[in-house]
Each structure stands twice: as structure tokens, then as C-alpha cells.
Amino acid sequence: MTASHAEEPTRRDFLYIATGAMGAVGAGALAWPFIDQLNPDTSVKALASIEVDISSVAEGAAITVTWRGKPVFIRHRTAEEIAAAEAVDLKELRDPQMDKDRVQKPEWLIMVGVCTHLGCVPLGQKGEYGGWFCPCHGSQYDTSGRIRKGPAPQNLAIPDYVFVTDNRVKIG
Amino acid sequence: MSGHSEFQPTSAPAKWLERRLPILSLLHGAAVAFPTPKNLNYWWTFGGILMFCLGVQILTGIILAMHFTPHVDMAFSSVEHIMRDVNYGWLIRYIHSNGASMFFIAVYIHMFRGLYYGSYKEPRELIWILGVVIYLLMMAAAFFGYVIVWGQMSFWGATVITNLFGAIPVVGDGLLSLLWGGFSVDNPTLNRFFSLHYLVPFLIAGLVILHIWALHVPGNNNPLGIDVKGPQDTVTFHPYYTVKDTFAVVMFMLFFAFFVFYMPNALGDPDNYIEANRLSTPAHIVPEWYLLPYYAILRSIPDKLFGVGAMGLAIVTLFLIPWLDTSRVRSARFRPLYKQFFWLFVIDAVVLGYIGAKPPEGMYLIIGRLATAYYFFHFYIILPVLGLVETPKPLPESISKSVLDKSAAGKPA
Amino acid sequence: MTNKLQIILGGVFLAAAAIALPLDAAHASEGGELKHVNWSFNGPFGTFDRAQLKRGFQVYREVCSACHSVKFMSYRNLSEAGGPEYTDAETKTIAATNKVMDGPDRDGEMFERPAEPKDRIVKPFPNDNAARAANNGALPPDLSLMTKARHDGPNYVYSILTGYADAPEGVVMADGMNYNHYFPGQQIAMPPPLSDDQVTYEDGAPATLDQMAQDVSAFLTWTAEPKLEDRHKLGLKVVLFLIVFAGLLFASYKRIWKDQH
Numbered sequence: 085m086t087a088s089h090a091e092e093p094t095r096r097d098f099l100y101i102a103t104g105a106m107g108a109v110g111a112g113a114l115a116w117p118f119i120d121q122l123n124p125d126t127s128v129k130a131l132a133s134i135e136v137d138i139s140s141v142a143e144g145a146a147i148t149v150t151w152r153g154k155p156v157f158i159r160h161r162t163a164e165e166i167a168a169a170e171a172v173d174l175k176e177l178r179d180p181q182m183d184k185d186r187v188q189k190p191e192w193l194i195m196v197g198v199c200t201h202l203g204c205v206p207l208g209q210k211g212e213y214g215g216w217f218c219p220c221h222g223s224q225y226d227t228s229g230r231i232r233k234g235p236a237p238q239n240l241a242i243p244d245y246v247f248v249t250d251n252r253v254k255i256g
Numbered sequence: 257m258s259g260h261s262e263f264q265p266t267s268a269p270a271k272w273l274e275r276r277l278p279i280l281s282l283l284h285g286a287a288v289a290f291p292t293p294k295n296l297n298y299w300w301t302f303g304g305i306l307m308f309c310l311g312v313q314i315l316t317g318i319i320l321a322m323h324f325t326p327h328v329d330m331a332f333s334s335v336e337h338i339m340r341d342v343n344y345g346w347l348i349r350y351i352h353s354n355g356a357s358m359f360f361i362a363v364y365i366h367m368f369r370g371l372y373y374g375s376y377k378e379p380r381e382l383i384w385i386l387g388v389v390i391y392l393l394m395m396a397a398a399f400f401g402y403v404i405v406w407g408q409m410s411f412w413g414a415t416v417i418t419n420l421f422g423a424i425p426v427v428g429d430g431l432l433s434l435l436w437g438g439f440s441v442d443n444p445t446l447n448r449f450f451s452l453h454y455l456v457p458f459l460i461a462g463l464v465i466l467h468i469w470a471l472h473v474p475g476n477n478n479p480l481g482i483d484v485k486g487p488q489d490t491v492t493f494h495p496y497y498t499v500k501d502t503f504a505v506v507m508f509m510l511f512f513a514f515f516v517f518y519m520p521n522a523l524g525d526p527d528n529y530i531e532a533n534r535l536s537t538p539a540h541i542v543p544e545w546y547l548l549p550y551y552a553i554l555r556s557i558p559d560k561l562f563g564v565g566a567m568g569l570a571i572v573t574l575f576l577i578p579w580l581d582t583s584r585v586r587s588a589r590f591r592p593l594y595k596q597f598f599w600l601f602v603i604d605a606v607v608l609g610y611i612g613a614k615p616p617e618g619m620y621l622i623i624g625r626l627a628t629a630y631y632f633f634h635f636y637i638i639l640p641v642l643g644l645v646e647t648p649k650p651l652p653e654s655i656s657k658s659v660l661d662k663s664a665a666g667k668p669a
Numbered sequence: 670m671t672n673k674l675q676i677i678l679g680g681v682f683l684a685a686a687a688i689a690l691p692l693d694a695a696h697a698s699e700g701g702e703l704k705h706v707n708w709s710f711n712g713p714f715g716t717f718d719r720a721q722l723k724r725g726f727q728v729y730r731e732v733c734s735a736c737h738s739v740k741f742m743s744y745r746n747l748s749e750a751g752g753p754e755y756t757d758a759e760t761k762t763i764a765a766t767n768k769v770m771d772g773p774d775r776d777g778e779m780f781e782r783p784a785e786p787k788d789r790i791v792k793p794f795p796n797d798n799a800a801r802a803a804n805n806g807a808l809p810p811d812l813s814l815m816t817k818a819r820h821d822g823p824n825y826v827y828s829i830l831t832g833y834a835d836a837p838e839g840v841v842m843a844d845g846m847n848y849n850h851y852f853p854g855q856q857i858a859m860p861p862p863l864s865d866d867q868v869t870y871e872d873g874a875p876a877t878l879d880q881m882a883q884d885v886s887a888f889l890t891w892t893a894e895p896k897l898e899d900r901h902k903l904g905l906k907v908v909l910f911l912i913v914f915a916g917l918l919f920a921s922y923k924r925i926w927k928d929q930h
Contacts, residue, residue, distance in 0.1 A: 096924055103917040107502075110914060117344035121319055127341040130745050130787035140775065294929055336741045336814070339896070346896040347903065495925050503918040510911045517904025518713050521817060529818035529893075530810075539853070659929075 133256030155197035166190045169228035179238045183228040195229045201236035291490035293478035301504030302366040309359040316352040326450035328443045331406035332531040350520040357523045360546035374586030375477040381578035386467040388574045400453035407528030414441045423564040481586030489655035548612030555616040556624040582643025590649040601634045700851040703824040722753035725888025738792035741813035745786040751898040767791040807858035817893040830882035833861040
């Protein structure tokens with residue numbers, strides 16, 4: 085040790101603070117891998133998009149596919165349903181959104197089938213608005229999947245999707 | 257744990273807690289104010305290093321269990337999934353697999369330190385015995401962990417080790433089916449080993465608390481092996497030994513990191529990167545390095561029952577050391593003969609480890625038998641006899657006097 | 670003080686080397702002494718040579734994959750950092766040249782579709798028995814972990830691939846077996862897989878037997894340890910951090926103990 089007694093207090097304090105800070109930085113850096121391992125891994129991320137053949141879905145019918153572990157409703161809407169959805173006055177809506185902003189092609193309504201209240205799966209063509217009805221807490225959605233009644237705060241979510249061809253849609 | 261804490265909480269929440277559960281004064285007495293001999297050397301830091309190892313294994317193990325699948329069809333590929341897909345999975349898995357080796361390196365140093373400085377002697381016999389129990393549980397945990405990876409060595413190691421129990425007369429066969437949950441090592445075996453692999457570390461943690469509790473009754477032994485005479489011989493655990501142990505842990509982490517990042521598979525067997533195949537046994541079945549000495553003892557005796565018996569006795573012997581050693585002087589520093597026999601025993605243990613990795617044939621078999629014989633000779637003949645015939649060197653008066661003499665000699669006049 | 674620290678640090682690394690080296694030697698292979706290549710991924714700063722991994726993958730795809738799977742690899746791995754790093758589009762194209770079974774569809778039928786990056790690299794045989802049946806009863810092992818499943822794996826694979834020769838006089842070869850100097854027992858079921866100019870490298874490198882053997886060995890080192898580069902990079906940071914931290918702690922330790930000596 086070469087330090088002289090006169091300068092001791094500040095140098096000593098600085099040494100201890102530096103050591104402690106270094107330890108804190110190390111502990112923080114070490115924590116990251118242990119937290120990040122909880123995030124979706126690369127094999128999960130790789131499954132993040134799916135392609136669906138919709139050629140066999142007749143008008144008025146719907147299919148449910150699984151995407152990222154959640155149901156996705158693909159509904160081939162009838163002309164009446166489209167008309168009903170487009171006729172709604174935005175002022176009536178809790179989460180105002182035009183029907184045309186929710187679809188790429190009016191006859192195909194594609195949305196995540198998870199109630200925005202607490203995550204249950206709503207039942208199709210039920211409820212007062214001819215759309216979806218969630219059995220858990222009674223949220224009601226219209227033919228565009230917009231929330232109309234009940235506790236849910238938002239419309240059913242629209243996933244990213246593209247029509248690869250007229251009959252194939254790629255979700256995610 | 258030591259009881260003599262002067263600790264008085266100052267803040268209101270601390271006072272509130274202390275009145276209801278005096279845990280703060282307990283911790284203060286055990287880890288802050290605890291009087292510790294001032295002359296402990298670096299060999300004494302391995303207790304702290306071992307606590308670090310246990311913490312690392314439990315933490316990384318809990319995380320690996322989140323991603324691992326204990327099923328014969330998926331165990332091996334779920335490990336590869338961890339290595340390839342899970343974020344930082346490779347890091348966590350390599351820390352865990354090398355951590356087992358690090359744990360054993362540290363525990364062997366800790367045990368040899370105890371042997372050298374006579375830390376197992378009156379009044380510390382129970383500390384030693386609890387330590388041996390911890391060591392046994394560590395071997396069990398390491399074995400279970402090695403099996404559940406479900407590589408070739410896992411499967412065949414499990415087959416060989418469980419078959420040892422088949423050597424027991426009369427009940428052997430029934431015991432085997434009971435251990436396996438089937439007619440061979442199979443899915444039920446993997447499942448129960450996984451469950452036990454998760455359980456045992458917590459048993460170890462509980463025993464570590466007892467081990468430290470028992471240590472805090474007489475206090476630490478020290479390199480001189482003489483008793484603490486008064487406060488002039490000790491320093492408080494914090495900050496003196498907290499800083500020293502932390503420094504030692506960080507140095508150990510460097511050693512650890514060297515393996516994890518630059519030679520993560522050096523301590524493992526390449527065969528364990530081949531998925532378990534019940535139709536093909538690897539050419540050489542060897543356990544992990546830390547079990548090799550016992551494996552050598554097992555194989556040095558050409559009889560299944562007696563081989564297993566010798567291996568069992570080799571372990572049981574460790575429990576008896578406090579009574580096999582008849583000398584009243586603790587530290588080998590003052591036992592000129594024991595010091596030499598200690599090093600001979602270290603060499604013997606290393607030789608046994610080396611032989612354990614070699615095929616049991618020719619020279620290896622002969623050396624293995626000699627080394628096995630010496631192992632027992634050391635404990636059952638040398639230790640008791642030395643205490644009777646050896647003339648120890650004079651012991652210093654006190655720790656503080658010895659420390660003062662040493663620093664006076666070390667400083668220029 | 671610094672000297673003592675240096676001694677301790679040196680001791681740590683010496684101890685690590687002292688433990689690791691004899692273990693290394695203890696695993697000596699029963700085949701001939703392996704040939705040694707100066708791989709780009711050797712050493713604490715080693716990285717993969719991207720061009721070499723691409724060439725190695727080409728050799729795997731055009732030659733090895735006729736019999737050997739790499740079942741732990743997915744096509745997406747080919748475009749991930751630390752590997753050959755094909756572009757996403759290239760990976761898609763590579764994947765799409767293979768067919769995978771998918772389904773069942775809505776009629777309950779299984780159907781074939783082109784592979785996508787998320788799919789595992791397609792295996793040559795649907796199961797081990799089919800692989801045995803097509804290979805004279807010998808099972809071509811999966812190669813994903815081969816370089817970690819053999820001692821000194823990269824050199825082992827390279828040595829095997831370049832180690833074929835005519836059996837020396839007096840050595841009786843079993844039926845259908847080939848002489849290989851580096852294989853344990855010297856008799857290997859796999860016929861010599863590589864010969865000069867067997868592939869035409871996309872990057873124009875000369876496709877000598879030696880070059881192809883090195884390239885595919887490097888590729889298989891990556892399939893066994895796809896995070897090798899991450900590991901080396903993180904290791905450097907961790908070791909540097911720990912050295913500085915240890916230095917500070919040692920200084921604190923000396924300062925705290927000053928009044929006791």
C-alpha cells in the first residue's frame with residue numbers, strides 16, 4: 085500500500101463506492117439473461133405467421149384458425165352483415181372505427197377471436213348486434229367485431245394480414 | 257446464530273420487524289458482528305465460494321426446468337432447444353453444466369482444507385458430518401442431473417449406477433425394479449430423477465444452514481488450529497471477511513467463466529452429445545470426473561458385492577474421520593508427520609481419479625488396487641497410529657501473538 | 670499489491686489449463702492421431718468464416734444430405750446471426766426446394782408443401798429403420814451435434830473425410846466396409862463421400878477434397894454450436910469486467926485489512 089494517511093478519507097470512500105458500483109453494474113448485467121430467457125424464443129417467433137386457404141369458406145360461414153396460440157376468426161360476411169356494419173353511426177361506438185378500416189375486402193372479416201375484456205373467446209352470430217357474444221362477462225360485438233355492449237373496452241383486434249392470392253391469406 | 261449480537265435496529269420498520277421476528281439481529285450476529293479468527297487464509301474462502309456455487313446451480317436450474325421436458329422422447333432435444341432457441345439458453349445451460357464441476361472443485365478444496373487443518377476435530381465433529389452429508393447429496397444431485405440430459409453417458413451411467421444396488425443380496429432385483437419403475441432405465445426413471453434433481457438442492461440448502469449454525473457455535477477453526485483466546489484474536493465478519501470472501505468469489509467466477517465461455521465441454525464426455533440409445537453401449541463408460549475415485553475403488557475389486565461394499569465403505573469412512581484421527585493437535589502445520597501423509601493421501605486421491613478414467617486392465621488395475629488399499633490404510637491405520645507416535649511442534653500462545661510475530665518478521669526494521 | 674493480484678490471476682488461469690489439458694489428453698481417440706486444421710473459430714476470439722459456412726452447407730446439401738440428417742437445425746438458422754448468414758430471401762428459396770409433410774387439412778388428409786424457414790431441415794429418411802434399410806443395415810448418424818459428440822470434433826470430421834485409403838496389406842476388411850485411418854477400428858461403413866470437384870462452389874472456390882472436407886467440418890461445427898460467436902463475444906466482456914472488479918475488490922480488501930496488519 086502506498087497511500088499516505090493525509091489523503092485517506094476521500095480516496096478510501098471513492099474506492100469503496102467504485103467497488104460497490106461495479107458490483108451493482110455486474111449484478112444488473114447478470115440479471116438480463118435470466119429475464120430475457122422468459123421472452124419468446126426463436127422457435128416461437130419463427131411460427132409467428134401462417135397461411136390459410138379460404139377458398140372453401142362459403143358466404144355466411146366462418147372458420148377459426150390458430151395463430152400465435154390464439155383463435156383467429158375468418159368470416160365470409162353476407163351483404164346484409166356488411167351493410168349493417170357500414171350503417172352504424174360512429175357516435176354510437178365505444179371504440180369508434182369505420183368498418184372499412186377493419187377489413188381489406190368487405191366480404192372477409194379477419195380478426196383475433198379474443199375478447200378485449202379478459203381474454204375469453206366470443207361466440208359467433210350471437211347477441212343483440214348479430215356479431216359476437218362473449219359468454220364470460222356478456223360483451224357484445226357487432227358484425228364488424230366492434231364492441232357495442234358489456235365490459236370490454238375495445239373492438240376485437242385485427243391482425244396483420246395480406247391476401248397472397250384471392251384464396252390464400254397470410255396472417256402475421 | 258452466535259447469540260452475542262449487540263444489534264439494535266434504528267429505523268421504525270426495522271424495530272417493528274425485530275419485535276415480532278428477531279431476524280435482523282440474527283443475521284447481524286451471524287454475518288456482520290460474528291467474531292472470526294483474524295488469521296484465516298484463502299483456503300477458508302471456499303465456504304463462501306460453495307454458497308455461491310449452490311446459489312448459481314439453484315438459480316440456473318430453476319430456469320432450465322422452465323424449458324426442459326422430462327420425457328425420454330424429448331429430454332435430449334429439449335436440451336438442444338435450450339442451447340439453440342431459448343434466449344441466452346446456451347449461457348444458462350453451460351453455467352449449470354460447468355457449475356456442477358465448479359461445485360465439486362470447490363467442495364474438494366474445502367474438504368482437503370478441513371483435513372489439513374483438522375477442522376473436523378472436537379468440538380467440530382458435527383460440522384464435518386453435516387458436511388459429508390451435504391457432499392453425498394451433491395453427488396446424488398449431480399448424478400440425477402447428468403442422467404436427465406438423456407445422452408448416451410446419461411443412460412449408461414444410470415444403468416451402471418442403479419445396477420450397483422442389484423448387488424445387494426436377496427432384495428437386489430426387487431430394489432432395481434423399484435428404482436427404475438420398470439424393467440430397465442426408462443421414462444419413469446427419467447421422471448423421478450428429474451423430480452429428485454429438483455428436490456435435492458433444497459435439501460442441501462437446508463443442511464447448509466445447519467452446517468453454518470453448527471459452525472457458529474464454536475466458531476471457525478483457523479490455520480494454527482488453536483482456540484480463540486479473546487477479542488484480540490478475532491475481527492468482525494463484516495467487513496473483514498465479507499470483502500475477502502467476495503474477492504475470492506470473483507476470482508472463482510473468473511476461473512468459472514474461463515470454462516463456460518472458452519471450453520464449455522472440456523469437463524464433459526463427448527458421448528453425452530449422442531442421444532441415449534438402449535441398444536448400444538459406448539466403448540468406455542466413465543462417470544463425471546468428480547466421481548472417478550470411487551469408480552476406481554469399485555472396479556479394483558473383482559466381485560460385484562464386495563466392489564460395491566468397498567465403495568460404500570470409502571464414503572462411510574469419511575463420517576468416521578473425527579474419531580479415526582487420534583491426535584489432539586488440529587493443524588498439520590504443527591504435525592510434521594501428518595503433513596507428509598496428508599500430501600500422500602492427496603496424491604492417492606488424484607491417482608484414484610486418474611485410474612477411474614482408465615479401462616480396468618493391466619497396469620491400471622494393479623495401480624488402482626494399490627491406491628484403493630492405500631485409501632483405507634490412510635484412514636484406518638495411519639490416522640490412528642500417527643496420533644500416538646507423532647511428536648507435534650510447540651503450538652503458539654495465541655492467534656494474535658502469532659499474527660504480530662509474522663507481520664513483525666515481514667516488515668523491514 | 671498488483672504483483673500479488675497478478676500472481677493470483679495467473680494462478681487461476683494456470684489452474685484452469687492444468688485441469689483441462691490432462692482431461693483433454695485422457696480422451697485420446699482410438700483411431701490414428703487426428704490431423705489438425707487452423708480453424709477460424711479456434712481460440713477465444715474465433716469466429717466462423719461466413720463464406721466457408723456457405724460452402725460447407727453447399728457440400729452438406731449436395732453430398733451429405735443424401736444420407737445424413739441435421740435434425741436440430743431449421744432453415745431459419747441459416748439466416749441467423751453467427752451462422753452462414755444467408756439473407757432471408759435466400760433462406761426462403763433454399764427452404765422451398767424441399768418438401769415437407771403437413772396437415773391434416775380440413776378433410777383429414779396429410780399434404781405436402783414446400784418447406785418454409787420455420788421448418789426443420791428436411792431429413793433424408795423418414796425414420797431410422799428406413800435409413801438402415803437404404804444403407805446396408807448401417808445407420809448414417811445425425812450430424813447436427815457430430816463435432817461435439819466426438820473428441821476434437823472438427824478435426825475428427827475433417828480427418829475422417831480425408832482419411833480414406835486402401836487397406837494396408839494383411840488387414841482383412843469386412844464386407845462392405847472401407848478402410849479409414851482415423852476411424853476407431855479403421856473400418857467404416859460409409860464409402861468415401863468426397864472427391865475433387867464433386868461440387869461446383871457458388872463462390873468459385875476450387876473444390877478440392879481438402880477444401881470441401883474443411884468447409885463441411887466448419888459447417889458442422891456451426892450446427893453443433895450455433896451460438897459459438899455469441900459465446901466468445903460475451904466471454905470477453907465478462908472476463909474483462911471480472912478482472913477489473915477483482916482488482917477493485919482486492920484494493921478494498923487491502924484497505925479494509927490495513928489496520929489489522
